[in-house]
Amino acid sequence: MGKFFDTTPIYYVNDVPHIGHTYTTVAADIIARFHKLQGDDSYLLTGTDEHGAKISQAAEKHNQTPKEYADTISKEFNEAWDKLNINYSRFIRTTDEDHIKTVREFLQKMYDNDAVDKEPRLYKGLYCVGHEKFMSPEELVDGLCPDHKTAPIEYSEENYYFKLSLFQKQLEELISTDQIKIRPETRKNEILGKLKQGLEDISISRANLEWGIPLPFNPKHSIYVWIDALINYYTFGKEKGIWPTDLHLVGKDILWFHSVIWPAMLLSVGEQPPKEVFAHGFFSIGGQKMSKTIGNVIKPEELIQKYGVDGTRYVLLAAFPFGEDGDFSWELFDKLYNGNLANGLGNLIARVAKLAQDNNISEPKNDFAISEEVSQLIQNYHLNAALTYIWNQIADTDKLINLQKPWTLKGGELETALKELILHIKQIAHNLQPFMPETSEKILKQFAGEVTVQPPLFPRI
RNA sequence: CGCGGGGUAGAGCAGUGGCAGCUCGCGAGGCUCAUAAUCUCGAGGUCGUUGGUUCGAAUCCAACCCCCGCAACCA
Numbered sequence: 001m002g003k004f005f006d007t008t009p010i011y012y013v014n015d016v017p018h019i020g021h022t023y024t025t026v027a028a029d030i031i032a033r034f035h036k037l038q039g040d041d042s043y044l045l046t047g048t049d050e051h052g053a054k055i056s057q058a059a060e061k062h063n064q065t066p067k068e069y070a071d072t073i074s075k076e077f078n079e080a081w082d083k084l085n086i087n088y089s090r091f092i093r094t095t096d097e098d099h100i101k102t103v104r105e106f107l108q109k110m111y112d113n114d115a116v117d118k119e120p121r122l123y124k125g126l127y128c129v130g131h132e133k134f135m136s137p138e139e140l141v142d143g144l145c146p147d148h149k150t151a152p153i154e155y156s157e158e159n160y161y162f163k164l165s166l167f168q169k170q171l172e173e174l175i176s177t178d179q180i181k182i183r184p185e186t187r188k189n190e191i192l193g194k195l196k197q198g199l200e201d202i203s204i205s206r207a208n209l210e211w212g213i214p215l216p217f218n219p220k221h222s223i224y225v226w227i228d229a230l231i232n233y234y235t236f237g238k239e240k241g242i243w244p245t246d247l248h249l250v251g252k253d254i255l256w257f258h259s260v261i262w263p264a265m266l267l268s269v270g271e272q273p274p275k276e277v278f279a280h281g282f283f284s285i286g287g288q289k290m291s292k293t294i295g296n297v298i299k300p301e302e303l304i305q306k307y308g309v310d311g312t313r314y315v316l317l318a319a320f321p322f323g324e325d326g327d328f329s330w331e332l333f334d335k336l337y338n339g340n341l342a343n344g345l346g347n348l349i350a351r352v353a354k355l356a357q358d359n360n361i362s363e364p365k366n367d368f369a370i371s372e373e374v375s376q377l378i379q380n381y382h383l384n385a386a387l388t389y390i391w392n393q394i395a396d397t398d399k400l401i402n403l404q405k406p407w408t409l410k411g412g413e414l415e416t417a418l419k420e421l422i423l424h425i426k427q428i429a430h431n432l433q434p435f436m437p438e439t440s441e442k443i444l445k446q447f448a449g450e451v452t453v454q455p456p457l458f459p460r461i
Numbered sequence: 462c463g464c465g466g467g468g469u470a471g472a473g474c475a476g477u478g479g480c481a482g483c484u485c486g487c488g489a490g491g492c493u494c495a496u497a498a499u500c501u502c503g504a505g506g507u508c509g510u511u512g513g514u515u516c517g518a519a520u521c522c523a524a525c526c527c528c529c530g531c532a533a534c535c536a
Contacts, residue, residue, distance in 0.1 A: 008536085009536070011536080012535090014534075014535090015534075015535065015536095018535080018536080019536085020535075020536035021536055022536085023536065024536050025536090054534090186465090186466090190464090190465075193464095194464095249536095250536075251535090251536035252536085253531085253535080253536070254536080280536080281466095281536095282530085282535090282536070283536085284529080284530085287529085289529085289530075289535090290535070290536090291533095291534075291535065292534050292535065293533090293534070293535095297535085320474090321474090321475085324466090325466075325467095325529090325530085327473085329473095331472095331473095332473070332485095335473090335484090335485060335486095336484095339484080339485070340484095342496060342498085343496075343498055343499080346495095346496060346498095347495055347496055347498050347499070348495080348499090349495090350494090350495050350496060350498085351494050351495035351496095351498080351499080352494080352495085353494095353495090354494055354495060355494050355495085358494085388483090398499055398500075399499090399500065399501095401494075401495090401499075401500090402491090402492070402499065402500040402501090403500085405492080405493095405494090406494065407492090407493070407494050456496050457496090458496080459496065460496060460497095460498090
């Protein structure tokens with residue numbers, strides 16, 4: 001028994017929930033539920049990231065204030081996770097009062113500790129309006145932005161800088177010794193490689209941004225949205241007294257922020273860095289990159305409508321090795337659903353329930369926990385391998401039925417055979433608890449006391 | 462140019478020095494408890510190319526070919 005605290009990234013309200021957000025969040029929920037079942041004091045944090053210029057622009061388009069706009073999108077995320085049975089401890093928003101207060105205190109402390117310059121640096125650069133970012137002179141072709149064919153504006157702005165470069169040695173040490181454990185291993189190597197190339201100080205404020213948290217030591221500046229966002233983990237962790245984070249689950253695109261910038265920020269205020277950062281892979285859609293522009297984004301509602309809540313949780317995690325990229329297609333997910341849920345798990349439950357009901361067999365009493373093998377796999381975040389293991393248990397039980405042929409047996413032999421099968425099923429149901437909580441509960445209920453036939457768990461599609 | 466991922470059976474993938482595997486699909490057979498479900502057997506691969514290291518290479522090394530991603534909203 002111990003404490004376990006894991007997080008999803010907080011999602012930027014510039015975008016509505018899609019399959020990528022869903023994947024991260026379901027995985028984080030499975031890990032958190034697993035720890036709870038093991039008796040740990042388990043916390044899962046998710047939420048939305050709501051500040052920044054992009055949000056105020058999007059709000060303007062919808063004729064809303066930034067807060068109104070953020071409220072709308074944030075609610076979509078929150079509702080999606082409720083539908084998916086995500087057992088979060090808190091849904092945090094960067095517009096929450098306590099978060100804003102914590103961010104200001106955090107930044108003040110960075111400032112007091114000399115991790116932030118006392119005076120802003122003047123940043124001069126070439127700003128491309130199309131990109132909404134500064135371009136380096138090398139990126140320009142004939143003085144024009146190669147993508148937009150426009151001349152960038154010469155623009156200068158005063159920014160406060162975080163002295164990230166001071167932490168290079170310490171981070172290399174912490175990461176290479178797994179005190180900040182980065183997984184999968186290839187990602188750790190990537191980060192270490194990038195660290196060796198040197199760290200530059202980073203700007204943490206914006207001068208002309210209204211939709212943001214003011215810098216405590218100079219309210220004319222707003223805090224850069226990434227800095228604001230990362231602190232959400234600390235807002236919750238500090239309040240609950242459960243710091244540091246045991247696991248930040250992130251997409252591979254934001255690993256740098258979570259494994260380098262965020263730990264450095266924590267070190268600068270004398271707090272412990274996260275124990276582990278795990279970067280999972282991305283979905284492509286039918287061989288193409290997932291993109292709003294292409295319009296091939298899959299929404300969680302579409303998945304739930306087709307596969308149900310637990311069906312969605314299952315197919316997302318069963319489809320690919322956890323940590324690696326995978327190519328989504330409805331064909332693949334349909335196959336997984338029909339093959340493994342309808343024909344596999346669902347059918348096994350149906351056939352044993354019928355045999356037990358017809359012969360008035362009642363539940364054998366026994367104590368159960370998650371199988372040791374499954375437990376090990378989940379602890380190492382081999383979620384997909386854990387599911388494979390459980391499905392082998394299902395296949396083995398099907399084989400056992402065909403071997404025993406209970407429909408040819410009578411009396412004591414029949415009872416012994418069926419009770420053995422029921423024990424197998426209960427073990428499977430327990431192993432499924434973190435992955436498919438509703439299904440697991442349904443099965444355990446169905447096989448409690450007098451076993452009865454129930455409607456199919458997963459009708460074929 | 463750079464960085465990263467990948468090329469293994471019809472499809473999707475696992476396998477990082479020791480007899481090439483899994484799932485789906487396909488073919489044949491069995492069972493009848495079950496959601497046209499389940500079980501058994503089978504066919505199908507010169508592991509991208511070339512060269513090297515080794516008793517032995519899908520696996521290690523070198524060169525090359527091809528696909529995808531990052532630099533543009535996006536987990």
